[in-house]
Amino acid sequence: MYIDKIKMQNFRNYVEQEITLGKNINIFYGNNAQGKTNILEAIYMSAIGKSYRAGKDREVINVNKDFAKIEISYAKKDRDGKVKIEISNKKMIYLNDIKVKKISEILGNINIVLFNPDDINIFKDGPSKRRRLLDIMISQLRPAYLYNLNMYEKTIEQRNNYLKQIKFENKNDEMLEIWDRKLSDYAEVINFYRKEFVQKLKEKIEDIHKKITNNKEKVRIEYISDFTDKEEFFKLLEKNRKLDIIKGYTVKGIHRDDLKLYINENDIEIYGSQGQHRSAILSIKLSELEIIKDEIEEKPVLLLDDFMSELDKERRESFLEDVKDTQIIITCTDKLELTNENKKIFYVENRKCRRKKYRLKK
Numbered sequence: 001m002y003i004d005k006i007k008m009q010n011f012r013n014y015v016e017q018e019i020t021l022g023k024n025i026n027i028f029y030g031n032n033a034q035g036k037t038n039i040l041e042a043i044y045m046s047a048i049g050k051s052y053r054a055g056k057d058r059e060v061i062n063v064n065k066d067f068a069k070i071e072i073s074y075a076k077k078d079r080d081g082k083v084k085i086e087i088s089n090k091k092m093i094y095l096n097d098i099k100v101k102k103i104s105e106i107l108g109n110i111n112i113v114l115f116n117p118d119d120i121n122i123f124k125d126g127p128s129k130r131r132r133l134l135d136i137m138i139s140q141l142r143p144a145y146l147y148n149l150n151m152y153e154k155t156i157e158q159r160n161n162y163l164k165q166i167k168f169e170n171k172n173d174e175m176l177e178i179w180d181r182k183l184s185d186y187a188e189v190i191n192f193y194r195k196e197f198v199q200k201l202k203e204k205i206e207d208i209h210k211k212i213t214n215n216k217e218k219v220r221i222e223y224i225s226d227f228t229d230k231e232e233f234f235k236l237l238e239k240n241r242k243l244d245i246i247k248g249y250t251v252k253g254i255h256r257d258d259l260k261l262y263i264n265e266n267d268i269e270i271y272g273s274q275g276q277h278r279s280a281i282l283s284i285k286l287s288e289l290e291i292i293k294d295e296i297e298e299k300p301v302l303l304l305d306d307f308m309s310e311l312d313k314e315r316r317e318s319f320l321e322d323v324k325d326t327q328i329i330i331t332c333t334d335k336l337e338l339t340n341e342n343k344k345i346f347y348v349e350n351r352k353c354r355r356k357k358y359r360l361k362k
């Protein structure tokens with residue numbers, strides 16, 4: 001698939017901007033803080049329904065305005081489409097000009113894989129970032145997953161509040177029974193999809209990582225969860241109730257799940273070098289790309305935020321060779337020297353994005 005047009009109004013530092021992308025490589029270059037990543041953020045929002053770097057939706061509204069709009073037109077093999085998002089006091093999302101009721105209704109229309117420089121630390125930081133990575137990857141493919149995840153998280157929050165009330169206000173602990181049943185139902189669905197996705201990841205990542213590291217490294221990925229089956233999960237919550245009341249939160253559950261990655265059987269979290277962290281996340285993302293491709297039978301759009309600067313010229317060319325026939329949107333601070341001819345270059349300066357024509361070197 002590919003994204004054809006991006007329109008932004010009062011989005012971040014843009015006031016009015018329209019960009020027509022090329023079907024292959026698109027490069028947005030310019031100095032720091034000019035608005036390159038903001039473009040990727042707009043695309044991401046139209047695919048996932050929310051930003052990956054704004055805590056609150058309204059942060060994306062230009063500071064001098066009171067609403068923001070983005071509109072992304074795309075083409076898939078069997079249909080064209082348009083996602084429009086309007087953010088003011090509330091957020092409204094339209095798919096082909098029809099308002100959707102739930103965010104999950106737009107998931108799966110614009111398929112993307114995002115390389116975000118922060119992801120390089122995914123196996124250094126705590127497990128919540130890894131769960132989030134997993135959640136975003138799965139949500140794109142399985143909208144039912146997001147619903148169950150949201151319900152699980154809401155129920156945990158209610159349960160945690162109630163645990164504190166039991167502790168401090170001597171409330172009766174009978175309500176916990178109801179919540180623990182609900183949690184077990186949601187956990188079963190979430191665990192099913194997480195297991196399914198990690199299995200697919202396993203099937204892809206080994207070969208991809210071998211290729212990236214010239215056969216030097218063997219990678220293994222493992223999904224860690226408190227969940228085995230629904231009844232066992234319920235018993236686990238039941239068993240931990242006393243401890244949970246003392247702590248004031250739910251100690252065990254799928255909100256503690258984790259993803260482990262081993263390189264040549266060594267835990268990357270403990271033994272990984274900087275380069276190994278980088279190639280591990282690259283392998284995960286390229287695996288995700290393959291998984292999406294298998295599912296939707298076409299390639300998702302690749303968003304590379306400041307990623308190419310991590311690679312030397314030779315690795316850049318070989319990376320791009322691996323992902324050819326994919327629409328790629330790259331941000332960088334230098335005009336990238338690429339031999340590939342199918343590219344469109346944009347210069348981003350002071351909240352304006354302009355097309356730069358390039359001449360082929362003789």
Ligand SMILES: Nc1ncnc2c1ncn2[C@@H]1O[C@H](COP(=O)(O)OP(=O)(O)OP(=O)(O)O)[C@@H](O)[C@H]1O
Binds near residue numbers: 038
């Ligand atoms: N809500 C907002 N309203 C106005 N300007 C904003 C808003 N949010 C962010 N900005 C501005 O957008 C700019 C940052 O944009 P962006 O993150 O896209 O930069 P960038 O070009 O990717 O830079 P870098 O190369 O450093 O990553 C900053 O100048 C910031 O002040």
Ligand SMILES: [Mg+2]
Binds near residue numbers: 036037038305306331
């Ligand atoms: Mg940036």
